[in-house]
Each structure stands twice: as structure tokens, then as C-alpha cells.
Amino acid sequence: MAEAEILELYELHYSDLKLLSSGSGTASSSTQEPERLETIKTSIMEALGPRGPGLLSVTGVPNASILRRNLLPLARKLSLLNADDRKRIFKEHNLGSDVPLKNPDRNVSSFAMLLRYEKGLESTQNNASSRVGGVTDSDQDHVDKTRYLPDYEYRNLGNTFKELGFCMLELGLCLAQICDRAIGGQELEQSLVESRTAKGRLIHYHSTIDNIVLKEAGRKRGSSKKLDNQRRDQEHCTRSEQVQTEHATMDTNCNEVGFHGTHSNLWQQWHYDYGVFTVLTDPLFILSSYLPENKGEDQYALSCDQECPSPSGHTYLQIFDPNKNRVRMVKSSPESFIIQVGESADILSKGKLHSTLHCVRRPTKLENLSRETFVVFLQPAWSKTFSISDYPSENCNLTGLCSGVPDAENHLAEQDSKLTEEIRKIIPPLSLRLKDGMTFAEFSRETTKQYYGGSGLQSNK
Template sequence: MEEETELIEEEEELYELHYSDLMLVSEQLSQSRQIGEIMKALGPTGPGLLSITGVPNPTTSLRRHLLSLARNLALLSPDHRLRILKEHNLGSDVPLKNPDRSVSSFAMQLRYEQGLESVQSKPSHSVDTLLSSEQEHLDVGTTEEIHDIEFKNLGNTFRKLGFCMMDLGLRIARICDKAIGGQELEQSLLESCAAKGRLIHYHSALDNLVLSEAGESKATTKRQANGRRDDKNSTRNRQGQSKGVVNLDSNGSEVGSSGIHSNLWQQWHYDYGIFTVLTSPLFLSSQATEPNDPFSLSCNEECPSPSGHTYLQIFNPYKNNVCMVKASPESFIIQVGESADIISKGKLRSTLHCVSRPSKLGSLSRETFVVFLQPAWNKTFSISDYPMKQFMSCHEETNHSEQDHNKLTQEIGKIIPPLSSRLKDGMTFAEFSRETTKQYYGGSGLQSNR
């Protein structure tokens, strides 16, 4: 781990695009200097990311409200959580009954026609107004549990924030189209008709102890007191001995990890859509109410990032290094996916990334909301003008570099299937996404046993 620590001391401070400039450039498309800076950040020699700052309400209020719900939703009992999710048309792409999971993810399809027009035409509405429309559809009686009241606006907040973030992504696509020529990126997004929103809670170590204890308590309700104590002790021992981390892949499935990749919340991968729009993360510090008993009821409070970073890490093959991403609080991050890389003929660079887990901070959890913008499933890819160099994997590139001794670089390359093995000329986005998922996480995939 010492070698890894040395590598990630570098940080990537993202190019910041103010919301007012985003609106100006995307609507008038006359700011050539600004367009150049955007393409520099998202292009082949940049990090493949930028951040948008100064986004006005209701978006920032929606972000804070939604992220504050993630941990409590993750720690509900399975039956109670299932009922809440059904009420708000949410699903999950990880097995939420697994108490050893390191992430809890809640997902919803977001259709463009349902909200983008209202987002763009009514930016001044308060968050209270935006959240009120769902309340009349819910029957929250006085005997309902407190959590039902807490989550009464969950679905509406999810959709509204998702629509705002979709609008940010569409505007960036429009700007990139202006720089590249044509309208293929923006049109590809609109033709898909929908994006995927995902609210993610990255568990603290205490969260997993609480989940395991809750599972043990339910299973041993009828046992005698001594039996429960033995079960509690055995649960603690199992948790103390467990060093493996279960990670969330880009398609929402859980993947194990080992060795040099073990201290990750989310394993190394490329997103395979066009753009991924992320909120800057919210960090919560969890504490047991009884200091000598980590299984006692826990409380949590918002705290700043302990390092000042987002804990999103990126790998830059041109610099052959790993950097921790730094972004302003309450900003929104735009990240390039492989489909944008392909459609732009390499003028945009997809970002190889993971989410690292802070060492020695077992009480820290991370909350974020992500919107995946992708082309229509029947979108056909042409690779006739795509630069062949970018078909190589990270591993193939570093074999010929001067830093061939860099262990982390080599290890990352070994678990990333090269684009050349996943993309063929004339392939549809549906075929590309299936092949990508298979080669990462299928039975013989490069990350199937990690």
C-alpha cells in the first residue's frame, strides 16, 4: 500500500465552469475561449472531467435534501425499505439483503419528456414548491413510522434533481458538438428518451456492523439471552476478520476485490455511456451512541472531506499516474463515457476511474447522486475514423512506457478489458454494453473474481 499512497498524493483540481457561463455558451455558442477550455478538460490530453459551479436553487437544495436521505434509506429493514422504494417507483441494482455490501444503490429511469422542459423554463421555483406536488399522492397517516414522513418526497426529489442534472449534461453535449462539428452527441442523448439516476450510499464500517447486528437480531428473536450474546460476539468476530471489500461496478452490480485494489468502494472501470453527471459527494461521520458498544444505535452528522478530495480517483494514461479528484462543495461533475469517446472519434476522452475508501476512517460514509446519460440502445457505432491507439488498454500502453515498474499501473491494466475486445464496427450501443459488462463482470470477466 505504500507504493499506492505515493502515487495518489497527486490531485486533479478540475476545470470549473460557472453555471452562468454554461448557460451563455450553450445558448449563444459564441465564447470560443470558453469552448476551448471545456474541450481541453474533456479532450484526449485532459482528465475527461470538469465541474460546474454556482448552479442556483432549486438544484443545490435538491442535492442536499436527497443525499441526506441515502444512509437512512440504506439502513432501513429490508421489508420497510422495499415498501418505501415501491411507493416512489425506485429499484435497486445491488442485493440489499446482503449485510456485508459496501454500497447501497437506488435507481430510477428518468424520461426526458417528463421534466426537462419545466427545469429549463422555471429555474426560479423554490425547492418547497418542487417537492410539494408529490405529497398529495401519498397517504401518510398519523400512525405511520417516522421514516415514512422522512421519505415522503423521495421520488419527487429524485426526479427533479435528475432532470436538472440531465439538463447540465445536454448543455455540455451541445457545446462539445459545436467544437467537434455536427449535433451527434446531443441528438444521441435525446433519441435515447431516458437516462438512469442512481442514489448511492457508500457504507462506513459502522454501517455494516449495524446491518449485521440487525440481521442477527431478527434471526435470533426467539433464542435465549445467552444465545443472543454468543451470536453478537460471533458477528463482531466475523466483521473484524473480514478484510475484503465489495465494490459497485458501472452497471450497478456488486464485485469483490483483492490485493492492491482492496481499499476501494468502487472498482476501476470506464462508464460506457456518453456522459455521467455526478453531485459532489456528501460525507457523514457515524458514531455509536454508546462508545464501548459499536452495535448501539448510531447517529451521523455531515462533515467535510477529511482530505479535501472527493475520493473519486482517475487514471491518466498519458501521464501514467493516478490522481485524486478535487472539486468544490456543491458542484456538479461531468465525466466522459466511452460512447462519447467513440462518437467524437477520440476528441473526447473517457475517464478510467474508481472510488477509493479513506484508510483509518471506518466511521466515514459517502453519499452521492449520479445520472448516466447514454445513447439509444439501437445507436450504431462506426469506428472507421477512430484513433487506433485508443483501442489499447491501459495495460497495453504501460507495457511500453518508461514507468513499467509502476505496480499499480500494471495492476489496473490487468482488470480493464481493452476497447478493441469490446467494440466492433457497426455494433449497436446495446451490443456494446452487453459485451462490456460480460468482459468486466461475467463468469470469465477480468473482475468477476475480485
């Protein structure tokens, strides 16, 4: 595949987001201020509309930098933590996971929490604590007593998760208000207010070294089991070694062997988010080194890591731009937030917003690089009913083709054409997942089934 084109996102400053969502800028005594804000609103709709990429970034969010810096490094640490300690931390901070964490060959570890909010934006602002993840004087005794406990560094995990989550939730709600004013009505904001919940996910994208550490930790656990379990452990190690050999073969073959049926150079496969908005932090990258000579019991000692800037200067988030018939690599400012349009927003806006087909690509020749991010998914209430009777007929979402993917009559370069055909094979068309009068709950179940169910296009086979 040809090198992806870089997409530099339209940047919306937090102060302008707040002004536009509240409508207070139009009452300014300055004649230039309403004109400036109108220009910004037009740029927002161009970025999120049918001719845009379907995403933008928000900069200058108060307190976001320290929250992001405190939370994101914990994604990798939780991923490599032993199961017993992780289970205790999950219980203490009300976290769960939606991926099989026992699988040492997993590409991604995800730690999730449901974020509940009341009506309107006021509750999201009230949910933000003044602590921003730091240690106060009242914590000092606790700090002194727990400094050497294995979960000391997770002491503020739940609070920081919620603080950053509600901060990002506010961004999505404000953007929904702006889009509603541009489109007419209150469909987007109302659908989110009625939901009263959003899902937060702290995500670690594994490096190859991370998987080696997990396998090594598994072997150590196996060696300590009783004699009547030894044969089972040996079989497990043999299976792990076979998988590792298969992965080595895959790497030798220049990533030609597919993951879920397509390129193995993806951390996350091509897909659409089916909610209203997805809000993401600019990712954090960690370089790790494997130290096999260390025989200590602490599995963290198997590797050392340090934060680093993106090796390429972009996020490794890729989108497929149907307007240019090209894959584009997303670039955003450090510590900004990316807001991406989901299929529900596309449907509710009658096609005035454009859902984004995307994936996360692995960097080439950097097997020791991992990627950390935090994501909040804003969705309608489960009972929200979709009407598609007045959906634009020219929108390819409902023609039986893949949402957003250009049809075969377009003359693409050969490499891009091949990628388009591969994407077609793994993206279930929206027309087969959505029916008029379907609730969001029904739509989400059908979408999950067609992506990942037993006969889904991206199921493990």
C-alpha cells in the same frame, strides 16, 4: 502506492454553460463577450479532450444546493433501513436497486430510477417542480399526521430524486451541444435526445460502522424467528462472523488483500463508464458512531451520525491520467457538479473526447466515514450503432491495450508501474468489447459481461 496527485477541475459556471449551449453569446453587442466564450469553449475541450483528464465541474446551478442537501443524506438512511420499510418506500417512490441489499458486507448501496424525458432541453426544464423538496402549506395536515411514521422523512424522496436528476440531465445535454459545436455535427446531442432516458442512482458508500449496524440488525431479526428457523439463523450468524474475522485480518494486513482482485482500500473498483456523460454531485460525507449498548428495536439507534466536510479536502474520486502516468485525486468546489466523459462519447467523437478511467478510494484510518453522492448516467439510445472505421489508429483504445492505460514502454516510477499492471488485469480492453457496427445495447451487454460476468475480470470469485 505513492500519494495521489490532486487534480483541481476546470470550473464552468452554469450561466456560461447555458450561453455556450444556446449560442446566444455570439450575438452579443460587446466584442469581448464572444472572445470570452470562445476561450471558455477551448478550455472545455482541453479538459475533456485527449490531453485533458476527461472531466470538469459545473458551478452556480440554481436550486442545486437545497436539492442536494435534501437528497444525499437519505442514501445512508435507506441503506440501513429494514427491508420491509425499504420495500414499501421503493414502491411508493418508484425506486429500485442494482446491488444485493441483503449482503451486510456490501461496500455500496445504490438506489436507482429511470429518468424519462422528451425531445430537447425544454422537457428537462419543465420537469423541475417549484417545490425543491420542501414542505408546503398544503402538506401541513399530512405532516402532522405522519410526523412519527418511520418513512416520514422520505415523503419527498421521489420528487427530489427526479428534480435533481433532471437538473443534472440538463447539464449533460448542454455540454453535449457545446462539444458538438466544437467537434462539428450533432452526434452527441442527437444520441442523447434519441435515447429519451437516463439512469439516476443515489449511492451510499459504506463505512465499517455501517456494516456493523447491518449485521447487528440481522442478528436481531434472526433472534425473533420461530424455533424451526433457529438453526438456519445460527449458521447465518456464523458465516457473518467468519466474514467479519476475515475483514479484520484484511485490515491488520494493511489492505494488502484485494477486493475483486485488487486493493481493498477502494469503495468502487477501477472502471470506465460506457455511456456518453456521467454527471455527479460533489459528495457528502457522514461521520458515524456505533452505540452497541443501545438495545432499542430501531436500528438507527445503533449509530449516530453527522455531516462533515471531506477530511482531506477532495472527493475521493480517483482517475488514472495517461498523460502524466499518474493516479490523480479529484478535487471540486462544494456543491458543484462533476461531468465525466464515458466511452460512448469517446467513440462518437472519434477520439476528440477522452473517456475517464476512475475508481472511488476509501479514506485511510477513517473507518467511521461514509460517502453519499447522486449520479446521472446519460447514454445513447440502445439502437445507436457505433462506427469505428475512422477511429484514430494511434488511440490505444483499439490496440488491445486497456483504454487510456499507458503501455509498458513508458518509464514509470516503480509504485505507479505496479498499479498500472494491476489496472490492466481488471479492465477489459475496449478492442475486445467493441466491434464495428455494434449497437449500444450490444456494447453495454458485452462490457458488463467482461467486467462482471461469470468469467469477467472483476467478477466475484
